[in-house]
Amino acid sequence: MIRIEDVHKEYKVDGGKDVNALNGVDLEIGKNEFVCVVGPSGCGKTTLLNIVAGLEPYDSGKVTMHGEDIIGPGPERGVIFQQYALFPWMTVRKNIEYGMKFLRKKTPLAERYSREEKSRMADHYIDMVNLTGFEDSFPKALSGGMKQRVAIARGYAQNPEVLLMDEPFGALDAQTRAQLQEDLLQTWEKEKKTVLFITHDVEEAVLLATRVVIMSARPGQIKEIVDISLPYPRNQATKLDPIFIEHRNYIWDTVYRMYLEIRK
Amino acid sequence: MAAANGGDAKPKKPRKLKDFSDGGKGTRLALNSASIIVGILLWFLITLIPTINTFLASPKQVYAALLSESAANGRFFKDISISLQRVLIGFGLAFVCSIPVAFLMGWYPKVRSVVEPWIQFFRTIPPIALIPLVILAMGLGEAPKYTIIFVAAFLVMVVTIYQGIKEVDRTLIKAAYTFGATDKDLFRDIMIPAAFPFILVGARLGMAASLTTLIAAELTGTTFGLGARIQGAQQFMDTSIVLLGIITIGIIGFLLDKILLLIEKRLTRWK
Numbered sequence: 001m002i003r004i005e006d007v008h009k010e011y012k013v014d015g016g017k018d019v020n021a022l023n024g025v026d027l028e029i030g031k032n033e034f035v036c037v038v039g040p041s042g043c044g045k046t047t048l049l050n051i052v053a054g055l056e057p058y059d060s061g062k063v064t065m066h067g068e069d070i071i072g073p074g075p076e077r078g079v080i081f082q083q084y085a086l087f088p089w090m091t092v093r094k095n096i097e098y099g100m101k102f103l104r105k106k107t108p109l110a111e112r113y114s115r116e117e118k119s120r121m122a123d124h125y126i127d128m129v130n131l132t133g134f135e136d137s138f139p140k141a142l143s144g145g146m147k148q149r150v151a152i153a154r155g156y157a158q159n160p161e162v163l164l165m166d167e168p169f170g171a172l173d174a175q176t177r178a179q180l181q182e183d184l185l186q187t188w189e190k191e192k193k194t195v196l197f198i199t200h201d202v203e204e205a206v207l208l209a210t211r212v213v214i215m216s217a218r219p220g221q222i223k224e225i226v227d228i229s230l231p232y233p234r235n236q237a238t239k240l241d242p243i244f245i246e247h248r249n250y251i252w253d254t255v256y257r258m259y260l261e262i263r264k
Numbered sequence: 265m266a267a268a269n270g271g272d273a274k275p276k277k278p279r280k281l282k283d284f285s286d287g288g289k290g291t292r293l294a295l296n297s298a299s300i301i302v303g304i305l306l307w308f309l310i311t312l313i314p315t316i317n318t319f320l321a322s323p324k325q326v327y328a329a330l331l332s333e334s335a336a337n338g339r340f341f342k343d344i345s346i347s348l349q350r351v352l353i354g355f356g357l358a359f360v361c362s363i364p365v366a367f368l369m370g371w372y373p374k375v376r377s378v379v380e381p382w383i384q385f386f387r388t389i390p391p392i393a394l395i396p397l398v399i400l401a402m403g404l405g406e407a408p409k410y411t412i413i414f415v416a417a418f419l420v421m422v423v424t425i426y427q428g429i430k431e432v433d434r435t436l437i438k439a440a441y442t443f444g445a446t447d448k449d450l451f452r453d454i455m456i457p458a459a460f461p462f463i464l465v466g467a468r469l470g471m472a473a474s475l476t477t478l479i480a481a482e483l484t485g486t487t488f489g490l491g492a493r494i495q496g497a498q499q500f501m502d503t504s505i506v507l508l509g510i511i512t513i514g515i516i517g518f519l520l521d522k523i524l525l526l527i528e529k530r531l532t533r534w535k
Contacts, residue, residue, distance in 0.1 A: 085438070103444070
């Protein structure tokens with residue numbers, strides 16, 4: 001569904017030499033796959049996500065979705081940011097409805113959804129992320145975990161074919177993160193989507209993903225792709241499964257070795 | 265037992281660290297009012313000294329001036345209303361003009377590059393310095409006052425609002441794009457509401473600048489207005505009217521700021 005072919009990208013850094021953020025990255029993501037990308041910081045994993053989102057240009061290569069070039073952001077590719085990116089002047093409900101603002105029905109006439117339809121859909125997604133009762137709160141009144149839930153509900157309400165998640169749980173405490181991982185798994189099992197998920201947390205990657213992509217830094221390249229052969233549904237207890245532990249140890253070891261190499 | 269640390273040592277209280285809070289509301293209001301009362305009392309006491317009273321009227325004299333000035337043939341209210349009118353017209357024009365200019369600067373880098381040097385240049389010049397030119401060009405009517413206030417308020421507001429637009433969270437902009445927003449949608453749905461708090465802050469700064477500039481502008485070449493009244497009273501060494509004018513300006517400034525602050529609180533409850 002999404003094809004990334006030989007993508008190169010360099011950053012110009014003030015006063016320093018150019019950083020080779022991505023150096024010949026190839027990746028194919030199939031429908032309803034949950035792909036997690038892990039790697040040491042500076043390996044260009046966020047750059048990769050931004051390129052697929054259409055938020056950043058790249059120097060050479062090809063990025064396509066259903067065979068069509070990605071030339072900019074679009075509602076068929078929803079993005080969940082680490083910093084939530086909720087509009088602070090909108091209530092929870094308004095934020096979620098804004099995700100649907102430019103959405104068109106998949107009919108020949110393709111008109112936009114009516115106010116009532118949007119409101120009904122917003123209710124559905126607010127309920128899905130367990131935020132019933134907070135519809136009229138402003139983001140400032142919510143905890144980090146709740147904010148990210150709103151962002152996830154908004155991402156789902158946008159009804160994209162692909163969800164691009166950039167370390168969405170990176171800023172949360174361990175318990176909230178565990179909770180949101182389970183919620184995301186449940187949501188994803190209920191309403192399947194193609195997901196590209198960036199994280200530096202190896203456990204998180206193995207718990208969520210159908211495939212884990214390991215990237216190396218400087219230059220940013222794909223080092224290895226690991227199929228996670230654990231069945232769904234998964235939850236925090238899955239972390240005790242020997243297969244989980246084996247995957248986790250292997251990936252963790254690979255990432256840590258690369259980290260040590262960069263430090264040298 | 266107690267002797268262990270040298271007799272009956274009192275239990276140590278935890279040290280209170282500065283937290284830069286406002287303190288209790290009750291204490292704050294009590295201290296605010298006490299401060300004002302003590303201030304007026306001190307003012308009253310020092311004006312009991314005759315040498316000081318020759319150049320500083322006492323509270324009683326100022327009160328008497330207030331009564332005589334606001335009496336039927338006094339000009340107090342006329343001064344106030346004409347000064348307010350100048351401030352509100354000059355400020356209003358500046359408000360209406362600064363918003364589009366700031367947005368154009370924030371939106372189009374080319375507009376910014378053309379406009380910014382001029383704004384930076386004029387920002388360092390006190391608007392009062394322009395008075396001679398403005399009077400030569402526009403005469404002694406109301407227009408030069410509006411113009412001077414306009415310049416002062418406009419510069420402050422453009423800079424503040426433009427700064428706000430420049431600092432709109434980039435992630436919000438990216439998010440809007442990923443929902444399918446066009447540039448037009450982005451401007452209407454994100455830039456305007458995100459810049460809104462800065463528009464209100466700009467308005468408060470602009471209002472303060474209007475008031476200061478107005479009084480200075482009225483010190484020359486006009487017969488009515490609070491600034492002119494102060495200037496006139498000085499020539500007759502009537503310090504009670506000078507002080508009355510000063511206090512009135514202070515109160516007007518305070519009230520105008522409070523009104524804007526109230527609007528700000530109302531409209532940006534989400535902050």
